[in-house]
Structures are given as structure tokens and as C-alpha cells.
Amino acid sequence: MGRFPSALNWIVTAMVVAASGVIYGRIFFHSSPLYIGAIYALFCGMPALAFERHMILPRLNRWMHGLPTPAFIASALIVDFALIAIGFAMAGGLMKSLHVITDSWADVMLLKMDVYIYAVMVTAIIIFVGRVRELLGRDVFLSLLTGRYRNPVQEERVFLFVDLVGSTAFAEEHGDLRTQQFLGSVFGALADPVRRHKGAIDDYIGDAAIITWPLERGVKNARCIRCVFDILADIEANAETWLKSYGRVPRLRAAVHGGSIVTAEIGVDHHKIAYFGDTVNTTARLESLCKTLERQVLISTDLARRIQLPDDIASEDLGDHAVRGRDQTLGVIALHMARRPERKAIGSRQ
Known part of the structure; x- marks a missing residue:
């Protein structure tokens, strides 16, 4: 597929x-x-x-x-x-x-x-x-070509933030040029899983990548979650190559959240499809919680309720947490590969 x-x-x-x-x-x-x-x-x-x-x-x-x-x-x-x-x-x-x-x-x-x-x-x-x-990007290219977002459109989207851990230490050890090569290889490793799960890489910010789906497409068959774990699995499967090329295997943190945003085409000489709203900011804040909570993959409870997780993905409810820039607390769930096949999916606990 x-x-x-x-x-x-x-x-x-x-x-x-x-x-x-x-x-x-x-x-x-x-x-x-x-x-x-x-x-x-x-x-x-x-x-x-x-x-x-x-x-x-x-x-x-x-x-x-x-x-x-x-x-x-x-x-x-x-x-x-x-x-x-x-x-x-x-x-x-x-x-x-x-x-x-x-x-x-x-x-x-x-x-x-x-x-x-x-x-x-x-x-x-x-x-x-x-x-x-x-x-x-495929979706942005078609949207610019058709003028879909020439006027702002309110819609629901899923956002996945993927962040490379330890990039600053790598830069101090190997220099900026080698770090850029490392980042380029890491971001290149995202492309196939994102394409495979019908997502779109929206932007790269420093050592982080922003991936997005229309909400219905992203939650269908748990695509946004499968994408995360396929990225992690692909990197692990090529660990020897990473070690040979860069002396280390990339470590990633990821956060997934979804909700209502406003999408609009902006710019004059340089046009871009931009997303506005609390959903994008909340996803970024959720990703920062990965380090605080010492978890690799987090998903908001609001989005998790809309997804039936695959049997091989287990969930861990971490409760509500305060998120900077947001008045209300955010329900947070950690995801990881299940050790036992009988672990239940999030959707079964609704």
C-alpha cells in the first residue's frame, strides 16, 4: 500500500x-x-x-x-x-x-x-x-495550484511534531556543517513513512519537523500514530548504517494533537500555506512535555479518543498537565510499542 x-x-x-x-x-x-x-x-x-x-x-x-x-x-x-x-x-x-x-x-x-x-x-x-x-509538498502544491486557501478556511487537522534529541551536543562535537548533514539524513528518513501514511511534511524548524493531515485522513486507520512508529522502526532497523555514517543513532521525540485551525495562503513574493490557531501551539507545547515526562511519544487525550490504536501500540494515561500559553490543562497519554498483545487500544476505553 x-x-x-x-x-x-x-x-x-x-x-x-x-x-x-x-x-x-x-x-x-x-x-x-x-x-x-x-x-x-x-x-x-x-x-x-x-x-x-x-x-x-x-x-x-x-x-x-x-x-x-x-x-x-x-x-x-x-x-x-x-x-x-x-x-x-x-x-x-x-x-x-x-x-x-x-x-x-x-x-x-x-x-x-x-x-x-x-x-x-x-x-x-x-x-x-x-x-x-x-x-x-503534495497537498500544499495542489492547494496553491487550485487556490483553495486563497481565502482563509476553518478546518480540522492533525499535527505531528518530531524533534531530534541531542542536536546541540552533536553540533558542539562535530560542527555545524556535519550537523546539517545529520539533520538532512534524519529528515530524509521521515519522508517515506509520511508518504506511506498519506501525510505531508509542512515545515522544518531547527531540528524539528512538522507533519500534518486533514483530521479525518490522519485518524483513519490510526495513520498519524502508525507514521510515528514507522519512523522510529525505520531508524532502528538502519541503526548500523547510522552508526557507520554519524557515530550515533538518532533519538527522536514526537507529539500528536489535532483540532480546529484556520488555514490560509499568505505571502506576496513567496507564497505559503500557513496554519493558525491554538492546535498548532498546543502540539508544540505537548512535544516539550516529552522531555519533562520522560516519554518518547505523547498524544493528547482529545485526539486519542478519536483513534482506535493498533494492537501493537500500548497507551499510558499520564493525566492532565498544564501547558504554557494555554488556560486549560491538557490530557496527555504516552504511547509505546506493546510488550503483550493483549494490551487494549485507547478507543476501547471510551
């Missing part, structure tokens, strides 16, 4: 690439069947996109990204030309062998410069849109 959104993205991308080939064929080859342009486009464009996504030749890709900018641009053009030319030759050779097209072998297999320029333009546009989508 976790891989489905990625597969869906590739299906949509393939359809866009195929459509670009149909458009090219319609403009320059009126008499040719439209599917010929689509096949050429898929064979030319998809390898270049797969290379950009580190799915093929990942070592070459990493080496290129370490080059100075002029050298990187030159090498990228060379690699793109090679991938597109190989794809063009494969598509032409396949269709020629199947007698789908009857032109000479040279005509169907040798890449022409206008085709190369068109293919580079299409892949560049797709890569650009994909990078912007990654930069903003």
Missing part, C-alpha cells in the same frame, strides 16, 4: 510523456498514427526521468551532483542525450522489427536534433514541476 502513490505518480508521468509524443507527432507528422509518437516519447523520456530520480545509474547521478555547476550542466546534457538517443533507437528498432513503421533503419533509429531538443524541454518541464511539488 505504501508504494501505491509512487506508482500512481509514475503512471501519471508516463501519460504526460506519452501525450507530449502525440502532440509532437500531430504537429510534425500529420499522417503518422498517434501511437508512434507516444511510443517514441515513452522510450526517450522515461529513462531520463528515471535517471533524474536515481532509479538508474545512481552512482553516476551522485557523482554528477558533486561537480561544479558548469561541469554538472555539461555532463547532464551528455547523459540526457545518451539516454534519449538509446531510447529513440530502441523504440524505432522495436517498431521497425514489428513492421509498425516502414522507414529506413537510419530514419527510425538515429536521433534527430529537433527531437532531442523537444525531449529535453518536455523532461525539463516535468522535472521542474516535480521539484516544485516536492519543495512545497
Whole structure:
């Protein structure tokens, strides 16, 4: 289930690439069947996109990204030309062998410069849109594109704050540059579990990440909770790699809370989807209680009542606690992996 959104993205991308080939064929080859342009486009464009996504030749890709900018641009053009030319030759050779097209072998297999320029333009546009989508996040990208939050909207959302423990000590020992690399790797480890559980990383603040869901989506199948423990499990599973790379395994604290907020698109030159309301602040304060209460994962009682926890997650009611900036106390529950399968879920105690 976790891989489905990625597969869906590739299906949509393939359809866009195929459509670009149909458009090219319609403009320059009126008499040719439209599917010929689509096949050429898929064979030319998809390898270049797969290379950009580190799915093929990942070592070459990493080496290129370490080059100075002029050298990187030159090498990228060379690699793109090679991938597109190989794809063009494969598509032409396949269709020629199947007698789908009857032109000479040279005509169907040798890449022409206008085709190369068109293919580079299409892949560049797709890569650009994909990078912007990654930069903003899927939900934010779509919201900005549709103008959903141009006027403030009141809605309910779940927020998950994940904080890296000991980042200051790490910085004092290893320096700011190495610390930034460490943080980048930690934040990178969040991406797959968040994507798998249909959340969105809203922001990074220092050594903390803010993840959010529309409330209904976040509580369904306990996604917001499963996400937390999948993050912790993934880090634990790769403990040896972390030790080898950074000399330590990241320790995280996490807090989950949900409720009513106001969502609005703000900014002039730089637009952003921002969340306003007590829910966001309360989640931040709840995360700070992790250290005080010596617990790794906390959830507010209000949100816990709306979630049926998985059988392998146990709960510990810690009672009500005063939260800075909030007049009323907040019910707090600690979550951890259950040691015994018979432990009951929170939802069964309502």
C-alpha cells in the first residue's frame, strides 16, 4: 500500500510523456498514427526521468551532483542525450522489427536534433514541476495550484511534531556543517513513512519537523500514530548504517494533537500555506512535555479518543498537565510499542 502513490505518480508521468509524443507527432507528422509518437516519447523520456530520480545509474547521478555547476550542466546534457538517443533507437528498432513503421533503419533509429531538443524541454518541464511539488509538498502544491486557501478556511487537522534529541551536543562535537548533514539524513528518513501514511511534511524548524493531515485522513486507520512508529522502526532497523555514517543513532521525540485551525495562503513574493490557531501551539507545547515526562511519544487525550490504536501500540494515561500559553490543562497519554498483545487500544476505553 505504501508504494501505491509512487506508482500512481509514475503512471501519471508516463501519460504526460506519452501525450507530449502525440502532440509532437500531430504537429510534425500529420499522417503518422498517434501511437508512434507516444511510443517514441515513452522510450526517450522515461529513462531520463528515471535517471533524474536515481532509479538508474545512481552512482553516476551522485557523482554528477558533486561537480561544479558548469561541469554538472555539461555532463547532464551528455547523459540526457545518451539516454534519449538509446531510447529513440530502441523504440524505432522495436517498431521497425514489428513492421509498425516502414522507414529506413537510419530514419527510425538515429536521433534527430529537433527531437532531442523537444525531449529535453518536455523532461525539463516535468522535472521542474516535480521539484516544485516536492519543495512545497503534495497537498500544499495542489492547494496553491487550485487556490483553495486563497481565502482563509476553518478546518480540522492533525499535527505531528518530531524533534531530534541531542542536536546541540552533536553540533558542539562535530560542527555545524556535519550537523546539517545529520539533520538532512534524519529528515530524509521521515519522508517515506509520511508518504506511506498519506501525510505531508509542512515545515522544518531547527531540528524539528512538522507533519500534518486533514483530521479525518490522519485518524483513519490510526495513520498519524502508525507514521510515528514507522519512523522510529525505520531508524532502528538502519541503526548500523547510522552508526557507520554519524557515530550515533538518532533519538527522536514526537507529539500528536489535532483540532480546529484556520488555514490560509499568505505571502506576496513567496507564497505559503500557513496554519493558525491554538492546535498548532498546543502540539508544540505537548512535544516539550516529552522531555519533562520522560516519554518518547505523547498524544493528547482529545485526539486519542478519536483513534482506535493498533494492537501493537500500548497507551499510558499520564493525566492532565498544564501547558504554557494555554488556560486549560491538557490530557496527555504516552504511547509505546506493546510488550503483550493483549494490551487494549485507547478507543476501547471510551
